Amino acid sequence: MMAWLGAVLLILGLLFFLAGSLGVLRFPDVFCRLHAVTKADTLGLGFIVLGLGVLQQDWQRFLLMLLIWGLVMLSGTISCQLLGQYGREQTTDQEEPAE
């Protein structure tokens, strides 16, 4: 039962990563791509951490992975903001969005 739950959570996480990668490749501009890639970071990694936690059932490791997830989320949000800011400056500088 737990193994199934873990597997479903892992697959959900992978789907988010897949969607994020597709988004980076297919979306038209910086902002849409950032939207896609940050979802993969936060939700995808979160589901994978949860799935691994369910599979391993080792609280110490689970807490460690949660901490790592938190750090990744923090740095992900901040680099997303910075990239977005840079993208906005670029587009307003040139009066036309870069392709």
Place this chain on the structure above:
Amino acid sequence: MSGDFWFDALLGVLLLVLALATILARQLAAAVMLYVVFGLMLALAWARLGAADLALAEAAIGAGLTGALLFSALARQPKSITPPVRISRMELLPALVLCIAMSAVLGWTLWQLPLQPAHSQLPAALEQLGSSGTEHLVTAVLLNFRAWDTLLELLVLLLALLGSRLVAAPEPAALQHWPLARQWSIRLLPLLVLVAFFVLWRGATAPGGAFQAGALLAAALVVLRLNGQLPALRFDMWWVRALILAGVLAFLLAGLLSVWLNWQPEQAVQWLRWPLPLAKGLILLIELCATLAIGLTLTLLVVGERKELTA
């Protein structure tokens, strides 16, 4: 075939593809990004091989700091260099011949190496582990059995820094300072310092050590410097020079001390072999000095400058 095999095979193929893509990329920025990804995948490969020390070093130095170094070098490039320069086929021919010859020699040398060395030194090293002053075999090899190699590695790093100072790099473009980035780098600083010293301390019993810890310290310093939160670091400041030389100096002094302590008349001079009661302390002292030296050297390689940056 097991899942492990397919994962490793996929990783190996991915590494080859990434390496080719890095070389063949048209834009330098894309090549640098691919190189960083290549470094991360290589770290994963080392981890799969059970070489956690190498994985840590590759991720921190190979992917992280080298990536930052290449990007900061890109930022100093005049814009006109970025488009690829067309070279005629005839000009490429000597380079091609040289590359093929080099590859042939390297391949032939590799072919000569036995896959499993007949006289492995591993059992002997494991036997001596108790008298090395540390419980982690890699640290014991790096700082006791083959301390000579590590001393030379530190010298190589020093030479790299001195060599890079001879190149007249153009001034980097003015940096933008974003409040968010500055806040984040300040928040990250204690975490990075903590993790760096944890990695250093842990090197005695588990994967970790001076190079990894130094790379983490350098990462903290580089981020602070790029955000304009640190005064310019220049090689002509006395304390910068002292810290950079600290690694090699501590190593040499400890080596001389070991010669003096191990001195017995009518016996071969024992250089860089620590007497057991002092071993742990000496190794820690050398590693601490080396960490600071490596951290500062790598920082100067990435963001060192001659004049004050115009912010």
